[in-house]
Amino acid sequence: MSSEIDSSTLLSRASQLIDLARKAGADAADAVVVRSRSQSVSVRLGKVEGTESSESDDFSLRVFIGKRVASVSANPGFDLQALAERAVAMARVSPEDPFACLADEASLAKSYPDLQLFDATEVSSEMLREAALAAEAAALAVKGVTNSSGAGASAGMGGLVLATSHGFAGSYMGSRFGHSVSVIAGEGTGMERDYDFDSRLYYAELDDPADIGRRAGERVVKRINPRQVPTGKNVTVIFDPRVARGFVGHIAGAINGAAVARKTSFLRDRMGQQVLKSGLSITDDPLIVRGPASRPFDGEGVSGERLAMIEDGVLKHWFLSTSTGRELGLPTNGRGVRGGTAVSPSSTNLALEPGDISPEELIRSVGNGFYVTELIGHGVNMITGEYSRGATGFWIENGELTFPVSEVTIASNLKDMFMRLTPANDVDRKFGVAAPTLAIEGMTLAGQ
Known part of the structure; x- marks a missing residue:
């Protein structure tokens, strides 16, 4: 990944686009460039399965004529004047949109902080390959793991260049690095799959690939020989943090x-x-x-x-x-x-702020219930709040995690779930959506 993040050329082209749009008849306009650079390596069973690399600078121009608006997109090398004229011609025949507009000039950022979003560390394809292989090898070394679904490592950068006709011009770039692995335990119809991963802005802050692999292996082995549990109402369900992030x-x-x-x-x-x-x-x-x-x-x-x-x-x-x-x-x-x-x-950076008790204390307080580690399906109605998802995890008995559970469904209404929610204190803020372990009382569990 190149450390070159100078956006002055892109910002100049964006400003030119706006000037040309105004000359073509636009009342107002903004131009955006979304920059992306990425490379990744995937492996399976000790062999490289794929190596990918991509670069793009995607331009878009949005123009306003009265209450009419139109947008066009293009890749680098396009004719600036032709793009501007096309956007204005489209706007002239677009239906009116009473709400489309640029941000008020008074609300625009006059200055902004350096949030340290970019790590210029050069990561080679060989480094990515070694990391993916190390994660997979560590997972396969866990007793009970029988196969691999593959491992990967990636490095990339992305950012935004924005110019507007009422005086804003700015840009920022951010980096992103990741390691992941997915493995299988068990045989035949008794196979189970699980995974682990890490993603960070700074390469040096990534978890060690071997640690990621070991965690994935340990997670999947615990899932072998799952059972079903009886159907019940008023069940307390605890969401593992990586499931809780989706709930938030x-x-x-x-x-x-x-x-x-x-x-x-x-x-x-x-x-x-x-x-x-x-x-x-x-x-x-x-x-x-x-x-x-x-x-x-x-x-x-x-x-x-x-x-x-x-x-x-x-x-x-x-x-x-x-x-x-x-x-x-x-x-x-x-x-x-x-x-x-x-x-x-x-x-x-969205976070459900943590509570005061540890996940272990939360589990003990439940007595008997269901600890969810994975959700299946998309049974959430955002208009009514009705919630019904397939789930796997572990049964909680006398305040302890016991046997693995699969092929059950948990259901309730999000309005009720929100009001019955208790968070633990283990929030992890390395993700864009951060959530601690969550307990939700009064759910219906459909099992045997």
């Missing part, structure tokens, strides 16, 4: 301003009301130094700030971009993200 993602989806505007969120009428138990908070902070999802400004040039999205159980904010905020009669809070030619709101 459901909360993020429910408080996304775009879903609220479309009336596709079951929390759309709950602003200012209690949606979690008292004492629980969910924060979102784009400005964490070396944060996994940090950004000095959003996809519209607006600086965000740390927000308690839910504070002491009470819903305080939606995630908002400028257009979504306009639709809801609210100002943006700097959560706009570029997705192709569109801007939509999204979280940054």
